[in-house]
Amino acid sequence: MCGFVGFVSDSGALTGSEKNNIIRKMGDLIVHRGPDGEGFYTDDTVALGFRRLSIIDLQNGAQPMTSSNGRYVITFNGEIYNYKELRSKLENEYSMKFKTESDTEVLLETIVTYGMKALSMFRGMFSFIIYDKKEKKIFGARDPFGIKPLYYTKMQGSFMFASEIKAFLAHPHFKKEVNKDALKLYLTFQYTPIAETMFKDVFKLEPGHFFIYDGEKLDVRSYFNPEYKIDKKLNENEAALKIFDAVKESVKYHKIADVEVGSFLSGGADSSFITAIARPENTFSVGFAPGFFDEGPEAAEFCENLQLKNLHKEVSAEDFFEAVPKVQYYSDEPHANLSAVPLYFLSGMAAENVKVVMSGEGADEFFGGYETYHGCTLGTVYRKIVPKPIRHIISKGIGDRDIKGLNFLKRNTDRLTESYIGQAFIMNDDDANSILKDKYKSSISFKDITRPYFEKAEMYDEVHKKMYLDMNLWLPNDILLKADKMSMANSLELRVPYLDKEVWAVSSVLPEKYLVNREVTKKTFRKSTEKILPKEWVTRKKKGFPVPLAKWLKEQKYADRFREMFKKPFAKEFFDTDILNEWLDEHCAGKRMFHRQLYTVYAFLCWYEVYFVDTDITVAYN
Numbered sequence: 299m300c301g302f303v304g305f306v307s308d309s310g311a312l313t314g315s316e317k318n319n320i321i322r323k324m325g326d327l328i329v330h331r332g333p334d335g336e337g338f339y340t341d342d343t344v345a346l347g348f349r350r351l352s353i354i355d356l357q358n359g360a361q362p363m364t365s366s367n368g369r370y371v372i373t374f375n376g377e378i379y380n381y382k383e384l385r386s387k388l389e390n391e392y393s394m395k396f397k398t399e400s401d402t403e404v405l406l407e408t409i410v411t412y413g414m415k416a417l418s419m420f421r422g423m424f425s426f427i428i429y430d431k432k433e434k435k436i437f438g439a440r441d442p443f444g445i446k447p448l449y450y451t452k453m454q455g456s457f458m459f460a461s462e463i464k465a466f467l468a469h470p471h472f473k474k475e476v477n478k479d480a481l482k483l484y485l486t487f488q489y490t491p492i493a494e495t496m497f498k499d500v501f502k503l504e505p506g507h508f509f510i511y512d513g514e515k516l517d518v519r520s521y522f523n524p525e526y527k528i529d530k531k532l533n534e535n536e537a538a539l540k541i542f543d544a545v546k547e548s549v550k551y552h553k554i555a556d557v558e559v560g561s562f563l564s565g566g567a568d569s570s571f572i573t574a575i576a577r578p579e580n581t582f583s584v585g586f587a588p589g590f591f592d593e594g595p596e597a598a599e600f601c602e603n604l605q606l607k608n609l610h611k612e613v614s615a616e617d618f619f620e621a622v623p624k625v626q627y628y629s630d631e632p633h634a635n636l637s638a639v640p641l642y643f644l645s646g647m648a649a650e651n652v653k654v655v656m657s658g659e660g661a662d663e664f665f666g667g668y669e670t671y672h673g674c675t676l677g678t679v680y681r682k683i684v685p686k687p688i689r690h691i692i693s694k695g696i697g698d699r700d701i702k703g704l705n706f707l708k709r710n711t712d713r714l715t716e717s718y719i720g721q722a723f724i725m726n727d728d729d730a731n732s733i734l735k736d737k738y739k740s741s742i743s744f745k746d747i748t749r750p751y752f753e754k755a756e757m758y759d760e761v762h763k764k765m766y767l768d769m770n771l772w773l774p775n776d777i778l779l780k781a782d783k784m785s786m787a788n789s790l791e792l793r794v795p796y797l798d799k800e801v802w803a804v805s806s807v808l809p810e811k812y813l814v815n816r817e818v819t820k821k822t823f824r825k826s827t828e829k830i831l832p833k834e835w836v837t838r839k840k841k842g843f844p845v846p847l848a849k850w851l852k853e854q855k856y857a858d859r860f861r862e863m864f865k866k867p868f869a870k871e872f873f874d875t876d877i878l879n880e881w882l883d884e885h886c887a888g889k890r891m892f893h894r895q896l897y898t899v900y901a902f903l904c905w906y907e908v909y910f911v912d913t914d915i916t917v918a919y920n
Contacts, residue, residue, distance in 0.1 A: 301331030302373035323468035359400030376424035444505030444774030565596030568658030660796035666813030
């Protein structure tokens with residue numbers, strides 16, 4: 299696992315020594331992604347930089363790496379798990395000779411040999427840049443599910459690209475500016491759901507896409523789109539066996555490394571299934587102070603049965619709040635998923651013991667694991683029987699109360715396409731605009747973001763519609779963003795065996811009845827784990843990662859942190875802080891639950907302070 303940086307500048311815009319100086323400074327800003335080594339390549343057209351975390355072929359495999367014909371140069375972040383098979387194919391069919399044992403060399407020669415179709419041959423997680431020295435073109439690509447990030451921008455005659463946005467700060471042509479169009483959407487989704495990031499004119503290459511830059515024109519294309527080919531005749535026992543075999547094989551591939559591979563472990567089925575198959579020497583768990591959620595006891599019990607070692611980290615409220623600015627820095631963009639903070643601490647603990655861990659991300663999106671997938675058929679019936687005005691009256695009467703049954707009525711107030719945005723719905727359009735200053739209010743609705751995905755998924759049932767939306771928005775922009783950024787902040791490689799193209803091939807044919815019913819989520823997936831997991835792990839309901847912020851925020855010292863942030867001059871540039879303080883007062887008084895809304899604003903302000911106000915902090919974090 300590594301990180302790369304690079305840029306192409308107009309002819310004569312920068313001298314050779316200036317390029318060398320800039321590319322090294324850009325690399326320094328992502329040193330956490332690769333503390334084991336660095337490498338650079340520059341010529342009259344391009345500058346490439348690389349930071350390495352050595353996992354495979356520890357002695358060789360340095361980057362940037364040049365192809366055997368001398369024409370192409372690559373920088374690559376990720377792992378190609380089937381590189382040995384691809385290497386054998388190239389050796390047998392093209393008599394190719396390899397200089398290293400690295401997957402980087404195999405990736406490069408496969409692209410050189412097969413061109414664009416090579417992207418569908420890779421089994422792994424990746425983002426990479428290949429420079430064609432002859433045609434002076436840049437080719438960049440990102441894996442199908444968006445596990446590894448790739449950002450790019452063009453400013454003042456320089457086309458820049460990197461594994462993290464913060465690398466652009468070292469380039470003299472980079473202009474730092476908040477993207478006004480993204481802020482309101484962030485307040486709704488808790489992440490930036492559009493290709494343009496919170497930094498104006500900085501874009502993320504979307505999952506399953508590649509680009510070609512010829513020095514003037516940027517051509518971005520898709521090579522993968524998740525499509526369901528539902529097999530309604532599929533036998534459930536047969537489906538469960540296929541799931542087991544696919545996951546088992548994927549775990550085998552994800553264990554390939556020249557260093558020890560550990561595993562994150564919660565009390566749920568997802569990570570437990572991976573751990574039971576992989577049997578790593580070390581597992582890692584996290585929880586909160588006594589009286590709050592803690593997955594440690596279940597993890598310890600599970601590891602005791604398997605005779606594995608489990609290390610546990612307890613995160614206090616003080617730990618949490620102290621880490622928020624650092625978490626926002628490493629996230630690149632403001633990110634308000636509360637679980638990113640404990641994940642940062644979990645990754646730090648793991649990195650003290652191993653270089654690589656496996657984790658359970660993707661199982662919920664592939665196999666129907668979220669509670670919001672329950673009752674889709676019943677919801678359709680409810681919306682047909684009860685008139686929309688009555689549904690809205692019922693929803694308004696429920697208010698902020700979080701009560702089983704009532705949540706179903708709230709979720710089904712509007713049609714799916716008008717109400718579902720994924721696993722976090724922080725503020726609706728009116729609430730977001732109500733706290734924004736006029737300069738940042740927007741007529742763009744969350745429906746404008748979700749509509750194109752629902753249109754592509756119109757032929758599916760409601761469960762698959764939701765899963766399709768989550769695969770394209772929630773998974774890459776929230777779940778995988780925090781997984782990559784929090785692990786790499788600690789120089790730890792995080793691998794996700796469920797997000798494998800062969801596992802996807804099995805999950806994409808499952809009919810709705812094998813995903814969820816009124817009683818259980820991930821129905822057939824759970825069945826597939828029965829032969830290897832204890833029954834209580836198979837049947838245990840999904841807990842997520844319930845950070846106790848609602849209770850913490852009722853303590854004066856933590857509420858005061860928010861109040862102090864809202865007093866800062868830059869807070870008033872973006873928000874009506876009088877309304878924010880009213881929300882905070884109501885939350886502290888127990889009148890309404892505003893903790894998620896308030897934290898989303900607080901996380902943005904921490905991000906803004908780090909990147910735009912107290913820039914010395916960015917130096918301290920590196």
